[in-house]
Amino acid sequence: MNTxxxxxxxxxxxxxxxxxxxxxxxxPILVLGLAVIFSLNLQTWNNPQTHFNGMLxxxxxxTAFSGLALFIMLIxxxxxxxxxxxxxxxxxxxxYMAILMFTLCGALMMFSFSNMAMLFLGIxxxxxxxxxxxxxxRFEVKSNEAGFKYFLMGSFASAFLLFGIALVFGxxxxxxxxxxxxxxxxxADKLDPLFIVGMLLMIFAMLFKVSxxxxxxxxxxxxxxxxxxxxxxxxxxxxxxxxxxFYRLLSTCFVFALGKAEIVLTVSCAATLLVGNLVALxxxxxxxxxxxxxxxxxxxxxxxxxxxxxxxxxxxxLYSVGYAVASLAAFAIAIxxxxxxxxxxxxxxxxxxxxxxxxxxxxxxxxxxxxxxxPFAGFFGKYFIFSEAFRNGWQNMVxxxxxxxxxxxxxxxxxxxxxxxxxxNEFEIKPTFAYQMVIAVCLIISIVLGxxxxxxxxxx
Amino acid sequence: MGISQIIFYMLAAFxxxxxxxxxxxxxxxxxxxxxxxxxxSIAGHFVMLNAQFLAVVHIIxxxxxxxxxxxxxxxxxxxxxxxxxxxxxxxxxxxxxSGGALFLIIIAAVRSTMPAxxxxxxxxxxxxxxxxxxxxxxxxxLPFEVASxxxxxxxxxxxVLAKKERFN
Numbered sequence: 001m002n003t004x005x006x007x008x009x010x011x012x013x014x015x016x017x018x019x020x021x022x023x024x025x026x027x028p029i030l031v032l033g034l035a036v037i038f039s040l041n042l043q044t045w046n047n048p049q050t051h052f053n054g055m056l057x058x059x060x061x062x063t064a065f066s067g068l069a070l071f072i073m074l075i076x077x078x079x080x081x082x083x084x085x086x087x088x089x090x091x092x093x094x095x096y097m098a099i100l101m102f103t104l105c106g107a108l109m110m111f112s113f114s115n116m117a118m119l120f121l122g123i124x125x126x127x128x129x130x131x132x133x134x135x136x137x138r139f140e141v142k143s144n145e146a147g148f149k150y151f152l153m154g155s156f157a158s159a160f161l162l163f164g165i166a167l168v169f170g171x172x173x174x175x176x177x178x179x180x181x182x183x184x185x186x187x188a189d190k191l192d193p194l195f196i197v198g199m200l201l202m203i204f205a206m207l208f209k210v211s212x213x214x215x216x217x218x219x220x221x222x223x224x225x226x227x228x229x230x231x232x233x234x235x236x237x238x239x240x241x242x243x244x245x246f247y248r249l250l251s252t253c254f255v256f257a258l259g260k261a262e263i264v265l266t267v268s269c270a271a272t273l274l275v276g277n278l279v280a281l282x283x284x285x286x287x288x289x290x291x292x293x294x295x296x297x298x299x300x301x302x303x304x305x306x307x308x309x310x311x312x313x314x315x316x317x318l319y320s321v322g323y324a325v326a327s328l329a330a331f332a333i334a335i336x337x338x339x340x341x342x343x344x345x346x347x348x349x350x351x352x353x354x355x356x357x358x359x360x361x362x363x364x365x366x367x368x369x370x371x372x373x374x375p376f377a378g379f380f381g382k383y384f385i386f387s388e389a390f391r392n393g394w395q396n397m398v399x400x401x402x403x404x405x406x407x408x409x410x411x412x413x414x415x416x417x418x419x420x421x422x423x424x425n426e427f428e429i430k431p432t433f434a435y436q437m438v439i440a441v442c443l444i445i446s447i448v449l450g451x452x453x454x455x456x457x458x459x460x
Numbered sequence: 461m462g463i464s465q466i467i468f469y470m471l472a473a474f475x476x477x478x479x480x481x482x483x484x485x486x487x488x489x490x491x492x493x494x495x496x497x498x499x500x501s502i503a504g505h506f507v508m509l510n511a512q513f514l515a516v517v518h519i520i521x522x523x524x525x526x527x528x529x530x531x532x533x534x535x536x537x538x539x540x541x542x543x544x545x546x547x548x549x550x551x552x553x554x555x556x557x558s559g560g561a562l563f564l565i566i567i568a569a570v571r572s573t574m575p576a577x578x579x580x581x582x583x584x585x586x587x588x589x590x591x592x593x594x595x596x597x598x599x600x601x602l603p604f605e606v607a608s609x610x611x612x613x614x615x616x617x618x619x620v621l622a623k624k625e626r627f628n
Binding site for chain 2: 088105117138
């Protein structure tokens with residue numbers, strides 16, 4: 001709760017900075033502020049509380065994910081200093097920063113909501129801020145397309161979510177997730193058909209938000225068109241926030257209805273895994289590649305949610321952390337390469353190993369972590385999910401997931417092969433100091449988590 | 461059949477008819493005008509349900525503000541049936557199929573739903589501003605305040621995207 005208030009204040013500060021001419025110091029101040037909020041957020045650990053008549057409730061789950069969200073935003077802010085350098089960007093920097101802070105507010109609401117009103121507001125705050133950020137390169141057609149497409153598709157999904165919430169409210173007479181959970185407990189054997197329709201509509205909307213197949217069509221276009229830094233934000237923070245909200249929804253309100261929705265979720269999970277990994281094989285654009293990789297990662301996280309028993313939240317958290325740090329490192333390197341070469345295709349990485357071996361090695365590590373190869377965090381995230389799912393009797397799905405992650409290795413290798421065995425291009429590629437720091441920190445976290453996954457597996 | 465039932469059926473028929481006309485009108489301006497009528501009849505339903513404040517807000521916000529915006533947009537874009545791009549038959553077929561399936565499922569669900577699963581208390585003052593205000597500022601304080609973050613973000617966003625500046 002307090003985390004949310006402080007973050008909103010930080011956003012307001014970003015707006016006021018424009019008036020007081022603090023534009024130059026804005027990013028350092030925001031980074032500092034987020035670091036302070038990060039440490040304050042830890043105080044809610046083991047201190048579950050409900051706020052404002054059961055609108056928000058702090059729990060260890062929300063604290064852990066809020067911490068992760070704050071960390072991701074911190075990294076994005078550090079990266080943004082060297083990303084927004086054109087005059088048009090500099091003019092708008094305080095607006096951008098304020099919108100990013102409000103995006104974070106939306107994510108924080110999605111981690112700790114305990115009322116449907118808060119869920120909807122959280123999702124909308126997150127999405128509307130992102131529609132703007134995706135289209136924030138106003139003079140680029142691709143960015144306009146991304147913003148507009150995301151806006152149209154996203155508002156359609158929000159309408160489904162709202163309709164679902166309305167139907168569920170019509171049956172249960174409450175917006176509170178505990179109230180809906182109680183209703184389900186009492187009527188578990190004879191559920192109202194209207195309730196099931198409402199629940200399915202909400203599940204569809206959430207599947208859209210996490211970009212699971214068959215609702216994934218927006219993701220590659222939006223990821224490609226949006227400014228690279230915003231793509232990094234979308235593929236980490238937004239995906240994780242949507243998954244945390246989805247998990248919260250399924251584990252509280254709809255836990256007794258999972259039998260009805262199981263088939264939908266299972267089919268969607270298998271389709272997401274296969275589509276994401278197979279289509280990624282033929283991509284040439286690095287951002288599109290990461291978009292499809294993000295879709296396939298959504299599949300693994302869906303698998304964690306379906307086999308929802310006992311330790312799903314820690315499996316989800318471990319996976320999210322591993323995925324987030326690897327993606328952030330990959331994007332930090334990619335932004336550097338895009339800027340130097342002026343192209344976003346994989347050919348921009350050709351011969352990187354000869355020009356900057358350290359950077360190439362870093363990208364290799366990030367890619368291997370995304371592919372799920374030990375000793376990186378990505379491997380243990382996957383291993384944990386697969387073993388849990390296997391133990392809970394989802395052998396077939398685990399089989400599909402293993403096949404698709406083997407397919408996945410191929411397209412991650414494509415980038416690595418381009419760096420090590422293709423002839424080099426003439427551009428000089430050297431990341432700035434902030435980028436070097438971010439890449440180092442992310443990869444260190446990834447390796448440490450890969451060596452000691454026990455830190456997080458027993459956390460929640 | 462009491463007087464309120466007769467009014468309900470008339471309103472319902474009118475809502476459905478005007479909604480159908482929104483879809484089937486060739487001219488987008490007519491569509492928007494029919495949509496305004498549709499909103500008015502929905503406001504009538506709100507009055508029937510003792511939600512007077514909601515009815516008034518619905519008329520002011522939807523029929524007033526949003527529909528005027530719609531009209532302006534339609535007029536500015538100068539949409540008419542000639543300039544409208546022709547959609548592929550397959551797409552039309554898929555849209556009709558999926559929309560129809562959703563419609564069918566919801567009809568079936570409503571038909572087989574248990575009688576009166578939740579009965580709202582029928583107090584005549586329930587829709588007064590005072591009572592809504594009490595609810596809004598006591599139970600729903602947080603969503604009410606948090607909505608301001610959403611609007612602020614949307615406002616900054618529209619300024620960022622739409623402010624006219626020279627390309628440099």
